[in-house]
Amino acid sequence: MKAAVLEAVKKIAVRHDVAPPQIGPRDVLVRAKACGICGTDVHIWEGDFFPTFPLIPGHELAGEVAAVGDEVEGLRPGDRVMVDPTVTCEECHFCMINRQNHCLKWNAVGVTRDGGFAELVRVPAKNCYRFERVSFSEAAFCEPLACVVFGQDRARIEIGSEVLVLGAGPIGQLHLQASLANGAAAVTVVDVVESKLDLARQHGATEVVLADNALQAKLKKIAPYGFDVVIDATGIARVLGDSVQYVKNGGRYLVFGVCGPQDKVEISPFEIYRRDLEIIGSFAIRRTYDRAFKLMERGAIDVRKLLSEAMPVEELPRGLEMMKRGTAPMKLQVVF
Ligand SMILES: [Zn+2]
Ligand SMILES: [Zn+2]
Structure with missing residues (x-):
């Protein structure tokens, strides 16, 4: 064969x-x-x-x-x-x-x-x-969706929450749709490519933001207190280090994109302590394929684009x- x-x-x-x-x-x-x-x-x-x-x-x-x-x-x-x-x-x-x-x-x-x-x-x-x-x-x-469903479980997206998704590739687009399905009131999506942001809008993003020099100011305007959940779907260590600041006090950061095993970021332990932050990992699939399968078969998540x-x-x-x-x-x- x-x-x-x-x-x-x-x-x-x-x-x-x-x-x-x-x-x-x-x-x-x-x-x-x-x-x-x-x-x-x-x-x-x-x-x-x-x-x-x-x-x-x-x-x-x-x-x-x-x-x-x-x-x-x-x-x-x-x-x-x-x-x-x-x-x-x-x-x-x-x-x-x-x-x-x-x-x-x-x-x-x-x-x-x-x-x-x-x-x-x-x-x-x-x-x-x-x-x-x-x-x-x-x-x-369905496989990447099953990983995303597990990540969403880990991040505990609550109804009415504000979510920030970094990266509008296939995984970012799935997290966007899954966050909305989980009841997020608003999902903001960031990327460096305009066409990916257009697609995010088609998938229901409330705000899309081009990652340029003004990114920080733009995100502060959208969510002055930060986001309840920030999801990294880039797998770029530098993005992670730069974006912990966007988590609201008491909020959660989901490390979803896969960085290299040697990558390092600088995060302030004082900030995690003082702001009650949770940094959450999510590896592969944990008994979530069946739910992803249903989302797929029922058309609740659209992967056609x-x-x-x-x-x-x-x-x-x-x-x-x-x-x-x-x-x-x-x-x-x-x-x-
Ligand atoms: Zn994979
Ligand atoms: Zn075992």
Whole structure:
């Protein structure tokens, strides 16, 4: 089968002779139809997340069931499925306290085991969500949406709150829509690209602000006391350091965008103490795929404008380069 294989750091090869995966009794073989390219793929490609080589990346997967294991019930070849990539042990300390995203044997399809940049993918049957109402391309957005739903839970967006979203890429656009769905009274979105801000407006942003030299003054005018929740969806450490000031006293800062493991920011502990701030992290998915699936199937979150390019797997290296340089206008997907 055809697959993009990461053979070493920054060395990805698209091969046509990869052996199709063998499935176990509780597995499903999924024929990939759409798989999103994510900032995390760039980190994996650059060796940040200590991948074990060779690895087929791709964790934002939707496709068609090609075969099912002997013990699988409720799924048949031909079913259209979206895939929760998370594989946890359900036995360790963290699984037992319902923090499965910190499972001591945490695995994820396309991160620690072979994923969706391949024609055929082995996934546990319980990770498959059968769908009908949306396209494969939309369905592949369910994974990042499940991460966003977890982030929203972590940030505890309350009805009537004022939210600031930094970064209007696909993740920022999802946080914008999810914050509104959670009852935020106003969501302000910041970016350096006008067209992304236009899209944010279409998705219901109450204010959009171009990040230039006057950013601070503009945000102070919109929210003189700051925002109840500030969400970083840029993954740029400097942005984080510069934007804690926009959190209202007693408010929360959600660190959602993925910075590099070596990045550092300067934050004043006195400020955190004096202003009752909460700085909150949010890693991957914690039992939130099912809710994201419903938001997706019911159309409560609209992802149709978030896809900027669908490319064949041969072009994955170009897609990763675009992601790294920040030149991808919106989400890129590999399609089969
Ligand atoms: Zn991702
Ligand atoms: Zn575990």
